[in-house]
Amino acid sequence: MANTPYLDYLLKNFPNTTLKASGEEVGLPQGQMGNSEVGHLNLGAGRVVYQSLTQINKAIRDKSFFTNKKFLQAIEHVKKNNSKMHLLGLISD
Template sequence: MSSAAPRRPRPVVLCILDGWGWRDETADNAIAQADTPNWDRFLKTYPHALLHTSGLQVGLPDGQMGNSEVGHMNLGAGRVVMQ
């Protein structure tokens, strides 16, 4: 039998930046060209993930761009909701 106290869960933050996208290219990429010291530090320091927000991944036809409503419905459902 272990005498160690149970581990307390660590907090988790779900931060949705509506309107921010991800693209490796920096040309014509305002976010990549902007001075974002806090955002840069968050990406270097904390675990993070990217979500697919278009096409089949959010219940839209292949290649169709998503929008806020589609993204929020899928996040809340925990599964792909066909549109």
């Protein structure tokens, strides 16, 4: 274990906190590791900026996804034109 007297002094004598840098705390799905882009985005905004997948998941959970005006318009267009709708997403680490 390293000897850290200066860091120990700072932590003991000055206000400090721990930042969480992964998962929903930075707008990512639970358990997903953060990265530089997400970190800078949240620090710069001063709040949690939800990433697309997290926004979609939240909207499905709170049911607002199913009342989204643009989504409902797309469904109506498909019905009216007897066509198909393809929902796509990117799956990666």
